[in-house]
Amino acid sequence: MAEIRFERVKKVFGDVTVIKGLDLTINGGEFFTFVGPSGCGKSTILNMIAGLEPTTEGKIYFGDVLVNDLSPKERDVAMVFQSYALYPHMSVYENIAFPLRMKKAPRETVDIEVRRVASTIGLESLLHRRPKELSGGQRQRVALGRAIIRRPKVFLMDEPLSNLDARLRVETRAELKRLHQELKITTVYVTHDQAEAMSLSDRIAVIHQGEIQQCDTPREVYLRPSNTFVAGFIGSPPMNFVPASVKKREPLEIICNGVILSPRVGNPVEGERLTIGIRPEDVTISDTEADIEVTVVLTESAGSFKWADVLWNNVRIRGISDIQLDMKAGNKAFMRFPRDKVVAFDAESKRRI
Amino acid sequence: MIKKTGFYFLLALTLLYCAGPLLWQFITSLKPDHELVMIPPILPESPTVDHYVSIFKGHPLMRIILNSTVVASFTTVLSLIIGSLAAFGLAKLKVRYKALILGFVLSVSMFPPIATISPLYIIIRTLGLRDTWLALIITYTTFSLPLSIWVLTNFFREVPDEIYLAARVDGCTPFQAFYKIILPLSAPGFVTTAILVFIFSWNEFLFALTFTSTTASRTIPVGIALFPGIHEVPWGDIAAASIVVTIPLIILVFAFQRRIIEGLTAGAVKG
Numbered sequence: 161m162a163e164i165r166f167e168r169v170k171k172v173f174g175d176v177t178v179i180k181g182l183d184l185t186i187n188g189g190e191f192f193t194f195v196g197p198s199g200c201g202k203s204t205i206l207n208m209i210a211g212l213e214p215t216t217e218g219k220i221y222f223g224d225v226l227v228n229d230l231s232p233k234e235r236d237v238a239m240v241f242q243s244y245a246l247y248p249h250m251s252v253y254e255n256i257a258f259p260l261r262m263k264k265a266p267r268e269t270v271d272i273e274v275r276r277v278a279s280t281i282g283l284e285s286l287l288h289r290r291p292k293e294l295s296g297g298q299r300q301r302v303a304l305g306r307a308i309i310r311r312p313k314v315f316l317m318d319e320p321l322s323n324l325d326a327r328l329r330v331e332t333r334a335e336l337k338r339l340h341q342e343l344k345i346t347t348v349y350v351t352h353d354q355a356e357a358m359s360l361s362d363r364i365a366v367i368h369q370g371e372i373q374q375c376d377t378p379r380e381v382y383l384r385p386s387n388t389f390v391a392g393f394i395g396s397p398p399m400n401f402v403p404a405s406v407k408k409r410e411p412l413e414i415i416c417n418g419v420i421l422s423p424r425v426g427n428p429v430e431g432e433r434l435t436i437g438i439r440p441e442d443v444t445i446s447d448t449e450a451d452i453e454v455t456v457v458l459t460e461s462a463g464s465f466k467w468a469d470v471l472w473n474n475v476r477i478r479g480i481s482d483i484q485l486d487m488k489a490g491n492k493a494f495m496r497f498p499r500d501k502v503v504a505f506d507a508e509s510k511r512r513i
Numbered sequence: 514m515i516k517k518t519g520f521y522f523l524l525a526l527t528l529l530y531c532a533g534p535l536l537w538q539f540i541t542s543l544k545p546d547h548e549l550v551m552i553p554p555i556l557p558e559s560p561t562v563d564h565y566v567s568i569f570k571g572h573p574l575m576r577i578i579l580n581s582t583v584v585a586s587f588t589t590v591l592s593l594i595i596g597s598l599a600a601f602g603l604a605k606l607k608v609r610y611k612a613l614i615l616g617f618v619l620s621v622s623m624f625p626p627i628a629t630i631s632p633l634y635i636i637i638r639t640l641g642l643r644d645t646w647l648a649l650i651i652t653y654t655t656f657s658l659p660l661s662i663w664v665l666t667n668f669f670r671e672v673p674d675e676i677y678l679a680a681r682v683d684g685c686t687p688f689q690a691f692y693k694i695i696l697p698l699s700a701p702g703f704v705t706t707a708i709l710v711f712i713f714s715w716n717e718f719l720f721a722l723t724f725t726s727t728t729a730s731r732t733i734p735v736g737i738a739l740f741p742g743i744h745e746v747p748w749g750d751i752a753a754a755s756i757v758v759t760i761p762l763i764i765l766v767f768a769f770q771r772r773i774i775e776g777l778t779a780g781a782v783k784g
Binding site for chain 1: 678
């Protein structure tokens with residue numbers, strides 16, 4: 161159970177600043193996720209924790225220990241890679257045993273531990289196989305086994321699920337959650353899949369262009385995104401954005417595409433230009449008359465309901481409609497959304513107000 | 514059908530072209546002396562194994578084979594040790610100016626041997642290594658290193674970086690990751706390089722001719738070329754000896770062929 165602390169950590173590759181200055185504490189035993197689009201620098205952070213990549217500036221602590229100059233071996237971390245990175249010339253048994261062998265653990269201990277780990281992740285019957293004889297999901301479990309066998313201080317996972325098919329991904333996700341609850345080892349997870357981040361993590365940090373945009377619990381990040389990037393990145397499908405402006409302050413009246421809203425927000429200035437964010441799952445599109453009239457652009461079945469894309473005064477909005485409802489492109493429809501359940505951003509700074 | 518015939522015709526033609534000199538050498542080795550310089554007959558009219566007997570009786574063939582074996586083996590081992598360490602650094606470690614270093618290494622092999630032979634001879638003489646195995650081993654190692662480094666660098670690069678990083682996280686020092694993980698995974702490349710270096714050392718002529726003076730260190734190509742004849746060049750014996758010394762190479766290549774082709778990295782990463 162180690163706490164990981166970053167102090168003004170910077171990483172520069174050549175002329176490119178990948179990480180602009182990271183100040184962050186990951187609590188001991190926490191499941192912490194860095195989430196962001198490809199190339200945002202999240203894998204670099206992981207490699208710096210592992211000691212595979214030196215920091216350009218700043219300090220990284222495990223607990224009270226400064227680890228900047230420690231080798232990966234001395235840091236006692238375990239890592240699961242996206243491509244599994246199993247040793248192809250070794251059997252599953254030897255793959256899992258490898259970290260212990262490197263620690264020169266006695267033969268009997270290795271055997272006991274390998275069998276214990278194999279039973280935790282359901283690999284007992286495959287121990288003698290080579291990695292190439294395994295399916296993707298099985299390989300992923302071997303990689304997990306190799307990581308958990310020596311009970312590391314920190315568990316690092318670099319997109320461990322993105323090579324699995326959809327069904328297996330959900331299964332393995334649950335497996336990871338179970339393992340974390342059992343082992344209670346500080347876990348740092350990197351993914352570009354916001355759904356994965358939301359479902360697994362105690363806290364998430366949304367990274368964009370080498371900076372943390374927001375760091376909070378999944379629920380907070382979802383309900384109160386700190387800027388339009390986070391709002392658009394977290395949640396699927398992404399949040400709808402509608403231009404708006406402040407008409408009056410006392411009481412607050414915001415004109416949003418012709419509709420007057422008075423959400424509970426901070427302290428906007430009169431005349432300030434805003435962007436209003438509405439979650440698609442909060443929007444209902446139907447044929448029951450309401451005050452906002454829209455034109456259907458396309459619909460997409462999602463099983464129990466339909467996603468409907470509509471035009472509202474030239475602003476494209478996505479919402480939910482009844483699966484029974486027969487709506488075709490070009491049809492008229494009506495839109496409803498809870499007027500107080502919107503978030504407002506400053507149009508200029510893109511920050512939530 | 515025509516396509517297939519054409520394919521086999523071309524195949525036969527290529528094979529004949531490549532194996533032609535060897536085949537001719539073989540035919541020559543079976544001809545009695547008086548038929549050697551006559552055409553026709555193309556095939557020997559009265560084939561004989563006399564030459565094969567005489568090379569072992571009249572010439573120190575066993576000794577020069579020993580010389581070549583020792584020189585080629587040591588060269589191969591040295592070249593692979595140094596070459597693989599260099600290649601590992603260039604393929605997997607953070608080294609600046611990698612392309613420049615590789616280019617520089619390659620430039621070593623761009624000098625024609627004849628241009629470097631005089632200074633090399635002086636060095637060898639000064640070191641007192643004339644007519645020794647060591648003179649050849651050192652020279653061959655130097656000249657085969659560019660090949661080893663280039664081939665091995667490419668093979669090491671094919672081992673995914675994540676496997677190397679995984680080994681580092683699992684507690685390996687860079688050197689342990691090299692010999693426990695990268696090396697076994699690059700075995701085919703290793704064998705390929707070994708064979709190439711071995712053949713190069715086995716066949717090299719110019720340095721061997723210059724640095725050796727007696728059968729104490731003379732290698733096969735020089736030894737055979739200097740077969741003493743009484744009134745003429747003993748073509749028959751030379752042909753027979755050439756065939757004999759090619760056999761170890763053929764055996765070597767066939768023995769390791771499967772190893773060369775084998776793709777050990779299959780299943781390492783996704784796929």
